[in-house]
Amino acid sequence: MTTTLPEGFIIPDFGPTTTRREPEAGTAAAPSASTAPVPAGPRKIAFICSKGNLDMAYPALIMGNAALGEGVEVHIFFTFWGLDIVNMKTNHKLQFTLAANTAMHMPDLGRLRPGLEHASMPQALGNLPGMTGYATRMMKRMMAQEDVPDVPEFLDLMQAAGAHMYACKLTFDMMKLLEADMHPGVEGVISAADFIEISEGAQVIFV
Amino acid sequence: MPTNQLNGRTFEVDAEGFFTKRDEWDEALAADLAPLIGIELDEAHLAPLRFMREDSKKTGVTPTLRRMQTVGGFQVKELFDLYPGKPAKKMAWLAGLPKPVGCV
Numbered sequence: 001m002t003t004t005l006p007e008g009f010i011i012p013d014f015g016p017t018t019t020r021r022e023p024e025a026g027t028a029a030a031p032s033a034s035t036a037p038v039p040a041g042p043r044k045i046a047f048i049c050s051k052g053n054l055d056m057a058y059p060a061l062i063m064g065n066a067a068l069g070e071g072v073e074v075h076i077f078f079t080f081w082g083l084d085i086v087n088m089k090t091n092h093k094l095q096f097t098l099a100a101n102t103a104m105h106m107p108d109l110g111r112l113r114p115g116l117e118h119a120s121m122p123q124a125l126g127n128l129p130g131m132t133g134y135a136t137r138m139m140k141r142m143m144a145q146e147d148v149p150d151v152p153e154f155l156d157l158m159q160a161a162g163a164h165m166y167a168c169k170l171t172f173d174m175m176k177l178l179e180a181d182m183h184p185g186v187e188g189v190i191s192a193a194d195f196i197e198i199s200e201g202a203q204v205i206f207v
Numbered sequence: 208m209p210t211n212q213l214n215g216r217t218f219e220v221d222a223e224g225f226f227t228k229r230d231e232w233d234e235a236l237a238a239d240l241a242p243l244i245g246i247e248l249d250e251a252h253l254a255p256l257r258f259m260r261e262d263s264k265k266t267g268v269t270p271t272l273r274r275m276q277t278v279g280g281f282q283v284k285e286l287f288d289l290y291p292g293k294p295a296k297k298m299a300w301l302a303g304l305p306k307p308v309g310c311v
Contacts, residue, residue, distance in 0.1 A: 011243065
């Protein structure tokens with residue numbers, strides 16, 4: 001059974017574990033994919049989650065999950081309000097608010113009058129009682145339609161896929177949080193300096 | 208469309224190397240492809256591939272890892288163990304399916 005690629009065989013990029021065809025003798029200096037500069041180690045991405053709104057929980061979860069699926073090492077540091085994402089007492093009830101979000105549109109309004117779906121919702125609406133709950137339900141429904149899991153389930157998925165997650169020690173002490181409340185995927189409560197060490201060589205994304 | 212040849216079989220692929228015609232695939236071909244990415248295709252490796260074939264026949268798209276868990280009953284962690292690195296892409300390729308496009 002062959003384990004080397006036949007001549008001309010096109011194979012998707014599966015990362016460093018893929019069997020690559022040996023470069024032909026005498027062509028080592030020729031410019032090719034194998035001579036292109038490569039990163040020193042495996043790719044690594046570190047996210048800092050500082051916000052606890054529902055819509056701010058998803059960027060790191062979705063991108064982090066995608067990165068894990070691409071064989072990238074993923075670290076996520078939850079700090080300040082971002083700790084609500086990994087706190088099992090709060091992460092099932094994260095909320096989404098219209099307030100201070102001028103990009104808030106309602107796709108359903110387009111059925112009332114075409115073009116209305118692009119209108120920015122009046123900011124005062126966000127302050128009405130019950131509006132945050134309504135907006136949250138609407139966003140959750142839209143996410144579910146796209147088959148995006150809710151936050152606790154998403155964390156389970158990330159943990160299974162090998163994400164490294166940490167809670168910020170300063171916030172932890174400040175907010176009097178309990179380790180027992182953390183999602184089991186959280187590996188530890190660490191200081192900012194610890195995170196700086198862990199994220200060495202990583203591409204860092206602040207959310 | 209480019210074509211790949213392996214052990215006397217010819218199959219059409221896209222620019223990246225993913226299959227474009229699902230009928231050009233069978234399990235014997237998968238067994239020949241697997242060593243190219245360092246995988247020995249046993250029953251544990253085959254089970255998710257079979258699910259992907261069945262599921263994509265119904266939906267028309269390559270299932271995502273999450274769908275393989277929620278619908279297929281496979282644990283994401285196991286899939287990462289079976290196909291380390293890029294499990295969704297490796298499985299899609301070995302199952303003779305297009306590259307998965309779902310975000311989650």
